[in-house]
Amino acid sequence: MTTTDAWHGVAAEQADEVSDEAGVRLRRRSRALLGSLLRPYRRRVAVASLLLVVQNISGLAGPFLISVGIDAGLPPLVNDGDGSVVFAVAAALAGATVVEYAARRAYLEFSARITHGILYDLRRRAFAHLQRLSPAFHERYTSGRVISRLTSDVDALTDLLDGSLDDLVIQGLNVLVIGVILLVLDWRMGLLTLVAFPFLALIIGWFRRRSGPAYRRTRETVALVIVHIVETLGGMRAVQAFRREPRNNTLFGGLATDLADADRRVIRLMAVFAPGVYGVSIATTALVLGVGGWLAASGHLQVGVLTAILLYTRRFFDPMTQLSMFYNSLQAATAALEKISGVLEEQSEIAPPADPVPLPVHAGRGRQVELRGVRFGYRDDRIVLPNLDLTIPAGQTVALLGSTGAGKSTVARLIARFYDPLGGSVRLDGVDLREVDEAALQAAIITVTQENFLFRGSVADNIRFGRPDASRAQVEAAAAEVGAERMIRALPAGFDTPVGERGTRLSAGQRQLVAFARAVLADPDVLILDEATSSLDIPSERAVQQALRTLLADRTAVIIAHRLSTVEIADRVLILDAGGIVEDGPPAELLASGGRYTALQELARR
Template identity: 35%
Template sequence: MIGMGSSRTQRPHTDRRDWDNLKSVLPFLLDFRSRAIFALSCLVLSKVATVGVPVMLKGIVDALEHKPEQVVVLPIALLLGYGLLRLLSAAFNELRDVVFARVRYRAMRRLSLRVLEHLHTQSLRFHLERKIGAISRDLERGTRSVSSLMNFMTFSIIPIMVEFLLVGIILLKEYPPIFALITFGTIAVYVWFTLRMADWRMDDRHTMNTLDSQANNQAIDSLVNYETVKYFNNEHLELARYDKTLNEWEGYAVKSQTSMSLLNFGQSAIIAVGVTIIMWVAANDVLQGQMSLGSLVMVNAFMLQLFIPLNSLGMIYRSLKYTLADMDTVFRLLDQQPEIQDLPHAPALKVAKGEIRFEQVEFGYQADRQILHGLTLTIPAGKTVAVVGQSGAGKSTLARLLYRFYDVTGGAIFIDGQDIRAVTQESLRRAIGIVPQDTVLFNETLRFNLQYGKPDATQADLEQAARMAHIAEFIAKLPDGWDTVVGERGLKLSGGEKQRVAIARAILKQPPILIFDEATSSLDSTTERAIQRTLEEVAGDHTTLIIAHRLSTIVNADQIVVLDAGRVVEQGTHPALLALKGHYAALWELQQREEQH
């Protein structure tokens, strides 16, 4: 959980790579280039129809003003044309939306899939250091940002640019340059003001995003650790931490809203001045006979058509900048390289016998905290080797290194003579089955969780594995049987029930190498003895590494290795180690006394 000490929120970096991020979106568009081109064509046709409406309106007004004798024929045709152009504008707009929908939602789908895939390629260290709540919020905002960007570009920015171009052509062709100068001068001042103000506000938006992610992470973290919160009556502490972060977020949100109001007022003032000036010039030209009344109506209609969407351009620009900021978070995440990577053209691991050899292995989770010191250990093919020792001796680290969650900092680990760093991670992990000490299950059914070990397993396979793990009777007694949902992280099951599910899952996988990391630590004595016999049967044809705290569970191992401070200090069978009267014998005697009491 996040530390309780107060710390000032760090203002996020603003050196975003907007153009690089925009280029990263292009591949999503290219998948449907024909749809995108057709959607843009519909957009242009829609704007041609939209710009044609004021032109048609000018014709109607001029006809009524100068040719009253044709009022029965000509205006009717123009009115019909006016209505048709409005209809075509709406029709092409809707057609554009329908055609572009596939492009937009496919982009969201592909980016979501790509980010999740990338997160799964990251090392265990990455996931231990990052906060899941913050990642989920960043992922949500980032995925949504791609859809928003495409919406802004296709439905707002490009249509406005096309409309400006068409109106500019008409103004320059039909009227004195002063009209185009005033119109686009006003637009230039508006855009300059909007960009300066929006850039000024971006730091506050970044800080709001950071605080939003932090608050979301604190809320999720407190719920995930629900039992711990209750153990220590710390509901008020969790609420205070959450409210403290939200209080900071509220301050920046109010500041952001205040500056937005200032921006909106400035934009409205620029538009009001521009429209007033151009209508003054147009009205004066009408009075002097240099412009028809229909032309004045057309210019006024153009102003309304241009400045109404221009009034929202500030909002579009701000939203676009926020979108780029959100997108930047995701693309920075995608740029982060996994700590553990396959070598180029790495072959798959080939397991013939299953011999495992740790050779002069050095490792530490941090540079200043060494865990293993020159450890050398061989687990013969088809044999069961147990590793014991006090907490912190490095027992579970062996399993993490064997799974290649981390790479050794010195020495090497071999399986059948193959350095595990030289083969693909996928093939390595496919060859190993594990029953972890802390079994975490999906918030799904028992069938889903058990079948996770072998997705193509039949119901008969599942039932056999459940019987071998001594959980079949428990499942049969449940009201929903195999369809029982186990809850978040398996919280609806006891520790022993979760471990039996994990054991059944490992049995179902049938890998050549098995790891049992305190696999029976949550079981009662009767069930433990029954499952111990099962594990011995399962391990019979496998190379098995048992990491144990309770020594009574590994007395029948082919070999027992005693670790102390990351070094092998004793090695042998149970009777041989007792005879040495060393570390193992001392641990055995201590546990025997504890069990007797």
């Protein structure tokens, strides 16, 4: 199968899997989510429902009043010139219209507050939950799919709540109330109208069974289109560098075709459903007119009642016809709710401690880090660290070296608790990281990586990122400590210079210096530098190394770097191979031993 074919088939396979194996669970889960969103608004929903009932009854009063005007008002008006009944009916019609208008206006105000409250709660809940999920989730669940959940799926729910839901409810009430009114006006005509129900039930049941998977597939293909757009734009430099544009266009064309096919499938279903309902309504109306006309002509049915029955019959089937339009929004929102509820159901692999243990109070900044019998792999069939034991005393700077895949970054991620070990434990001052309070752990350990992310805002805002309450003087002092102050003051607005999206207004080296200043200001007990100086030029690296000697003093630090000049500031060097430590000692001793570290130094000099 080609890459294009694989992309093409994903949406259909996921839609079939959902509809065949997990449809019931998805519906139960989405209903639970909707119930939890509606729960805080129970009273408002009750008031809005009452207003809808009032609006519905007021709107349906018209045909009944017309029948009264025809049967009870016209004879005295024609025969005796007495128009009191007609005038009373006209006044009642005007009053019903006013009540309908007032109820409708009040309902729209109530429903708007409910809708905006629900969507606000949903967005905040989803966004907060996504931030709590571990890095493993975000590596598995692409950013494009996350964006789709928070944008297009929420928009689908917005379309339903803002425009279609009240219409669906009103039309449902119309069907119920009109059915009762028809039976009250004339039970024979009422039963005749209800003959259409079995046919309508067949059509609606057929549409419901087939439309669910169709709309789910539409949501999946929309998500895949967003994923492809986000990945392409995010990696635009690589796309253009490798002349990937034609291939990406081909992939996008395939995804767009899948989306068009999914939309056409929905349209084909609608093309059968809407005319089918309309055909049943026309046939039933013709039957009512024929039988009712014969009864009226034979004196067994009043003309006004027949008129009201015909008007009600038309209104009875109008909701059925309009349901084809409303069902689009309903099914799209249902599919979107299923997707959002799926994200909210995700559990972080990094579970918060049930009974948090405080870190021991200590003098100074460094803390001891221990890995005891640690076993870890990103997949069960690919173990990176089979059984690692490592102790880093408080205040010591350790450099990790080794070939790609040796486990250097994995050790750093475990110490930062981005992942939990499959076996053994990682400890900070003797306390298992799985038992440490999350806030205390986040304050104690900071990681600076090669691709440090800068957010929209000023340089000062980004330095203050880990400590929002820091003063301007503290921000400037942190920048000075890592040798970034001169560079920052040379920018157009100094510390107030906007960094742009993802920090694109700064060079890679400038972004790295800002990230160092951010870490200094956060003042952690344990600092992890994962290829943190790789984006710096030689002069900047030397300035940072001088600053790091001051920064890392009395602080526990783990340095991962390919540049051996960065490693020279470490107190201790560990050489890793296949997840195990093969050399361990001070840089000078290892260099004199003639082992792997010596070989790495010789390669660096060539």
